[in-house]
Structure formats: C-alpha cells, structure tokens
Amino acid sequence: MSQSTTQRPAVTDYKVRPTVNFTAAELEASHIARFHELIEDVEVFSDIKSAVGRRKHFHPLSPRGHLGPAKITTPHNFHMSYVEVPPGSSSFLHAHDAVEVFIPIHGKIAFIFNDGGEEEIVLDPLDVFSVPPHMIRNFKNIGTTNALFLVIYDGDDVLNKIYVDQETHDKFAREAAER
Template structure:
C-alpha cells in the first residue's frame, strides 16, 4: 500500500513555530470588557475568532481548529456558544469552566485536564491561577461558524464602540451608531 507523499515544502506549510505566533489582543468581542481581555494565538485555522486580521500559520483545516489562549490571572471568556464542539485543556495553571444559561455550573481543570463542551451549550472560562496561564483550545469542524454571545456581552461591546460585521468580525463604530 502506497502512502500519501508530501514534499518538504508542503510540510513546512503545516508547521507552526510557537515563538513566531502572532497574538490577537482582541480575538473576540467580549474582550471589550477588562475581565475578558486575553490573547489568542491561532495555530490551525481561525476557529471562531472575530478578529479579521488573524492569519494562522497553518491554514489547511482538516476537521478542527487549534489555538492557545494566553490569559492573565482572573480573566477569561464571557458566556458564549457556537455550533461546534469546543475542547479546553490547560497547558499550565488552573482554569474554571462555566456553563449553563447563566453560567450556573462550574468545574475546575488543572494542567492537562480536558473538557469537551457540546454543541449549543453556553460556556465560558476563567484563569484561576495566580499568574498568566495558557489554555489549549480545539474547535471541531472545517467551518465552526460564528460565536453567539449573550445579550449582556454585545450591549457592553456596543457601549465601548465595537460591533460585528455581516461576517461576524469585529468592527469599530461610533457609540452613537448603536446596535
């Protein structure tokens, strides 16, 4: 049986060097609020990122998107959902994962623990460590679609002058433009 042959040039397009990754400081619109500020390092595909400037080093998506989120102590992600499974694994530190319509459920993950969040479930996370920590994120599917935010997140973003365009990417807008 013959295996698929890949040239060295093709394989180089499938390598992401951590020290060369470009971080997005506002990967998703919830980062308009200080408690949700974090950096996203997209590695394979863009996932559900709303920063239209993100260009991951590996663009050939085959069934999943992979990124690392760099999160300062006490910060994380607001409640959101999307149409794909999302997997979280702390690479260091400790994270809490909240889920439910009001984030009423919570579980704690330590280094290398893994949680797989089902499609359509509202979820968020927070770095519970005393310092900065890294969270590996895997999002299923070739096209993960867009994030669906709770109203509170979108209202806060609009008050700060941000919105989403028709593609689901972050735009700046005049605060007087409204919704």
C-alpha cells in the first residue's frame, strides 16, 4: 500500500459541543438495519426479473424510503443497497448523474463499461469501485455462486436519473407496452 502525500494539519482541531443520547431501543427502531430483517425490493428496477438481469435488492438506508422499503429512512445525502446476483446475471448498460460506489462482499463481479461495453474490470471481495458520474456501465456475476455487494448511491434522487442508450430505451418501451 502506498503512503498518501496529502498534507494534513499537525494537530486535529477538536471542538466541544453538546452530544445526543439514545436508548438501544431507539437506535434499533430507526438507526440500525439488521441484514436478516431487510425486505427485498422486487420493483426497484425493471430488469431485475428478466432472465439476464435476475438479482435481489435490499435497502438498509434510503432517505424517505426513496429507493423502496428501507429500515433507515432518516435524512442522509446517500442511499445504500445490498444486491445479490446469481451466477451469470447482470444489469443493463446504464449511467447516473451521481457517483455510485460498489463494494463486493463475496463473489466475483465484473464491471463492463464505456459505450458498447468494450472495457471490463473485475472486483474481488472488499475492493471499492467509485463509478464517475455519466460513465456507462453494467455489472455481471462471473463466479459460480451468488455474489453479494454493497452499493452506495450519492445524492437523494437515484431512480429518476438513470440513463441508457437508445437501443436499451426502445427495448424497455416495447416490454412496457406488452404488459
């Protein structure tokens, strides 16, 4: 691991301020999301039930429940989801206005990116990929078992700012018309 060359102040300037206190029950009620209690969001993205796009989304933290059912809905400047992906499943090529951070927990995830998906990078567990805004990409489980990763979405409006190419847009429009 390389050392950082960023200059920091020699001493952190700590401040004194009043703190807040909670009971364990208060924290459990609105500030702690237990993984085994999370509710699967079966409607968050239109492709999650397709043969190629099969995956499960669980949202431990989503301000105002914007992404779907979430245990922690208090104000934050980001959203969090766990995504479970079966072997061979993937998302479609898409982009967001905001940064999206992926952290695989287990499994092997390939990220395919750039127009046409001509580049690929593989992440191992606990690697971190901070996807720049407007970069077209998708992910695919290239392992032999289910993969699980954590996604952190920057900002407060994730769902209304998803961009796809014209071919993908037309495909989704046809599928919606057939329903």
